[in-house]
Amino acid sequence: MINPILSPVHTSSRDDAVLNALVDFVASEGLKPGDRLPTERVLSEYLKVSRTTVREALTRWQELGLVERRQGSGTYLRAAVTRNMLHMPLTLPSGNDFGSLMHTLEIRRGLEAEAAVLCAERASDEDIAFIEQKLIRMEAAFHEREGMSSEEDWDFHLAVFRTSGNPLFEQIIAAMYEMFHRFWEHPLGVRDFGHASFPYHRTLFNCIAARDPVGARAEALKLIATVEDDLRRGAANLKKQSKT
Amino acid sequence: MINPILSPVHTSSRDDAVLNALVDFVASEGLKPGDRLPTERVLSEYLKVSRTTVREALTRWQELGLVERRQGSGTYLRAAVTRNMLHMPLTLPSGNDFGSLMHTLEIRRGLEAEAAVLCAERASDEDIAFIEQKLIRMEAAFHEREGMSSEEDWDFHLAVFRTSGNPLFEQIIAAMYEMFHRFWEHPLGVRDFGHASFPYHRTLFNCIAARDPVGARAEALKLIATVEDDLRRGAANLKKQSKT
DNA sequence: GCGCCTAATTGGTTGGACCATTGTGCCAAT
DNA sequence: ATTGGCACAATGGTCCAACCAATTAGGCGC
16 A cells, blocks of 8 residues: 555646756756756746745755755756656665665565576677676786775676666666665675675676576575675674674 | 764754654654654744744655655655665656566566565464465455456565565565556556466465465566566557557 | 535745855955 | 965855645534
8 A cells, every 4th residue: 555656646746847847957958967957046036936846846856866955056966867757765774784784685686686697698799798807807806905896896797787688777786785885884894795705706707608597597696695694794793792 | 852872963954853853753652654743833843943944854755755745634654764764766767668668577577586585484474364365355356357456466465575574675666566557557458467467376375375485486487477478468469559 | 414615724835034155256465 | 476365146055924725624504
């Protein structure tokens, strides 16, 4: 019954009218992320609505991360906007406990496995060469710094997601990834966090290169499993520390 | 009362202060989703901020789907709220072409299978009884109206997702579900849309009741497969029609 | 008891005012 | 000529008081 998304189209709402007009404006002016929007007062006058209404509309975009406001400076675009965007506000209660972090991994488990399957099914030769390049770069960074490199690691996975041909994978998993790392920059004092996942990157790639969807799923699952394991170890670590 | 803990971050924003106070109020009153919040004017007076500020704060919660406003009636809680909630709003460009629709199904394939697994692993006896009740209701609606009922069908799946213990499943899948149905209330002229998925609801339930995660995954995948098939038939239908 | 109508309540909108922060450009001191 | 500080204008943030629009509750007549 409580559907977090469904919001009967309030076409009569002034806010939506303002936002739609703003989408058109952004499109007609060719504004890109980082560019400044007109001031609230200007929008208010131009759209023939009160400044309060403009503010309410901008507040909504701000909450969705589409826009950033800087007092004294202006309002700046942060992402591409289009009409009929689908907004998907994900909410986790109390985001920094063990359970919530595990929840993000459960989502990744389902999605990364599926993405690996699709990637293995659809990858062209060029795609595979590109992914291999990312893999080699990741491995090099691993040996250089003697540990996982978040950036190169992410680039590799990103290449896999994009090859799946479905942009939703990248966006949703990226959100999970950010949720996970927001509180665990140095997760729970586990020094070699992510270390165990290293070998599975290559085995995953091998399955993709061999167009083996079943194997790719298996390797992706193993990879996630190591992360889950790290998280469990970290949680145990924390428990032990709090006892002393 | 406000937590005696030293306020970690002196909230620079009035909005956040209002929302934090509101979280405490909801907690102290034991309000649940569906309950009514105090009116904006009351909050304004009690919190010693202007009604404008209260409105801006509530607008943010509304955009996150935490709260619903009804003019002339009041503001109602839609989800549990806590301090330190983690918000991750995603905005997806929603297309209404065949490819985009299929993309939502690929996401659902990965997530519904995973949710079914977790549900089968974690369901208590009460959970199973509740899910069965939803199943029976869905089957009754099916036979009554001789076709799938979106509402009862969704209720059944919802029960499964919630039993998984991970709120993200419901949120993400609901977004996919809405994206799918936004343009295809009567998808592509396929009259018996969803018809083929009917039997798999019970087989899925049986696996869950038997605590068989592997079987549950298989049945969930079959269920999604029928929807994908319907979509393909619809697309073919449309193609044929446009030719004439 | 039933149905309609009125009045109070509540969110939505408006206009105007002022505050806090930021950016800019001028001006003086070096 | 460069640099530093200062005044001022622009911009988002907050406030107030009133009115609009939808909803709800209560009372009135039947």
